[in-house]
Amino acid sequence: MTHFEHNLPILRRRAGYTQESLAEALGVSRQAVSKWESGQTLPEAATLLTLADLLSCTLDQLMREELSETDFPPPPAPDTAAEEARFALFVAYDQHMDRFSVLMAAGVFLSVASIASILGGCLVWGETGFIVLPFFLCLAAAVFLFIWGGIAHSDFRKAHPTVPPFYNADAITAFRKIFRAGIAIGVAAILVAVALLIGLSVLWQFQPNGGAAACTVFFLIVAAAVAALVYLGIQHSKYHGSGAAQEEASWTYTPSPASDRRCGFIMSAATIIFLVAGFVFDAWHPTWIVFPVGGLLCGMVSAAGRK
Structure with a gap:
């Protein structure tokens, strides 16, 4: 039967x-x-x-078996409201992390580029008090971006302490390819900036303010490279935050990885060393080496802190 x-x-x-x-x-x-x-x-x-x-x-x-409806109930209807809420959270999270990445990267760029602004001011105004004006303008803009972005990020974390893993394996794999290439290009750009600084210093050594012009180019390249490393680091935390890449039901968002904080500390220390050595000991030229060293350390710290 x-x-x-x-x-x-x-x-x-x-x-x-x-x-x-x-x-x-x-x-x-x-x-x-x-x-x-x-x-x-x-x-x-x-x-x-x-x-x-x-x-x-x-x-x-x-x-053969005589089944019952109670043993095999139909699947529950999809919760449309929950799906809409999840999608809204995904859009808000994705946009917030992209905006936060840009704000922090721009702040880091302005912080390092503020040194280039001093040297650029020397080219425009000479040895006058006006050379510190662009430096403080860049530094003020960087501080504004750091505070604005940091508070917005803290508010978002408080409003959404738990975030599900939005990104699938294909999206994470695609980002990892971009991340690896970006880290390699950023570190290579710092090395190229060092080589370019040496070459331009030799080429422009007999020209007025040639050294200042070479250093300006160098710091602009370093600023862009370090900003790119910071941007990639925050994007990495977006895709891989506390288990987002793992096969888990959910993950709780935590502050930026320690490697990002160490990178910011390294570049801040390099800037302080350069300014103190320049203004106090008039050692602008030999002290520029702290920036390529700091950039390389940032690259290694960022690469070591990623899976």
Whole structure:
């Protein structure tokens, strides 16, 4: 005795199929499925095996056991409101992290470029008090971006302490390729800036303010490279924050990785050393070496802190 016509609609509804969608999956007509469920016909043996796979059941459950609706309730209807809320959170999180990455990277760029602004001021105004004006303007803009972005980031974390893993494996893999290339290019750019500084210093050594012009170019390149490293680091935390890349139900967002904080400390210390050595000991030229060293350390710290 078979219970096929009784069990098929129960298993079909549990698997989320309609008669039409099941027929399409099996490559038969809807009328054929309707006849199976009314007990008029039985499918072929090969179709029974495929049907059991589609419905995630055994042949015994499909043919011999007398199933009950209570044993196999239909799947719950999707929670549309929850899905909409999840999508809204994803959009807000993605936009926030992109904005935060840009603000922090811009702040780091302005911090390092403020040194270039001093040297550029020497080229424009000479040795006057005006050379510190662009420096403080750049520094003020950097501090503004750091405070604005930091407070906005803190407020977002407080408002959304727990964030599900939004990004799938393909998106994470694509970003990792960009991340590896970006880190390599950023560190290489700092080395190129060092080589360019040496070359321009030799080329422009007999020109007025040639050294200042060479250092200006150097610090602008370093500023762009370090800003790119910071941007990539924050983007990395967006995709890989506390287990987002792991197969977990959810993850709790935490502050920026320690490597990002160490990188900011390294470049801040380099800037302080350069300014103190320049203004106090008039050692602008030999002290520029702290920036390529700091940039290299940032690159190594960022690379070591990523999975």
